[in-house]
Amino acid sequence: MGRKARYLTLAEKTAALHRQKVNHAQSERGKATHRLRRSQNYAKAHSHKGSSKPPLISSQLPPLPRSLINLAVTSLPDGELFHLASQSADNLDESELPQWDNNPPYTMPPPSDTRAEVHFTENLVQVMHGRNSCLEKEELQQRVQKYTAGVLNLCTEMKDAIGVLLGQWYILQDYISGTKDCDRHFRMAQCLLQWRARRIYLYHTEVQKMLSGLNPYI
Numbered sequence: 001m002g003r004k005a006r007y008l009t010l011a012e013k014t015a016a017l018h019r020q021k022v023n024h025a026q027s028e029r030g031k032a033t034h035r036l037r038r039s040q041n042y043a044k045a046h047s048h049k050g051s052s053k054p055p056l057i058s059s060q061l062p063p064l065p066r067s068l069i070n071l072a073v074t075s076l077p078d079g080e081l082f083h084l085a086s087q088s089a090d091n092l093d094e095s096e097l098p099q100w101d102n103n104p105p106y107t108m109p110p111p112s113d114t115r116a117e118v119h120f121t122e123n124l125v126q127v128m129h130g131r132n133s134c135l136e137k138e139e140l141q142q143r144v145q146k147y148t149a150g151v152l153n154l155c156t157e158m159k160d161a162i163g164v165l166l167g168q169w170y171i172l173q174d175y176i177s178g179t180k181d182c183d184r185h186f187r188m189a190q191c192l193l194q195w196r197a198r199r200i201y202l203y204h205t206e207v208q209k210m211l212s213g214l215n216p217y218i
Contacts, residue, residue, distance in 0.1 A: 071194050072201035077126045085130025100188045110182035121184045132195040144217045155210045158203045169196045
């Protein structure tokens, strides 16, 4: 016997393809793909290198989700390790910390379930928040210097970065919502998500002021 056709008519095939697209769009993977494509399209559409188009008005910035804003303004730790790490990278041994700057899943094996490891995770959370706070202040100072020097494409660079960072934030948020990683890896991913949210929120606020003709750094 010959192979039976999967669809008997073109209408059946078209309907089946439509159902597949709908199912994919409603899945978590489909939603993440759509968000990333949307942010990439935004960055591409609003890149004006070599263009004579007028600058965008603030209403054309991508709207920030409430969950991102809430996370961006969440209070940071107030422990000694946080303050030490936030003051200078020289205060602590940070040789193994950059691995937590990357997206999960992490390659480091899960720690053993002991009180010492739980305590280490708590300290690690404070140190990573402090480290990111230090980096945030350094990056802010760099933007202040560029703005003061009259760098013309600063606003455009930041608008493009917002689109890219939003895509990364959505993907990481989706990963965290479905992960079964160990507590340390989960909390490191949460820390990364919070600092990406802070960066996006800061950029968004600064660009809005620039587009309104205001100095965002006073």
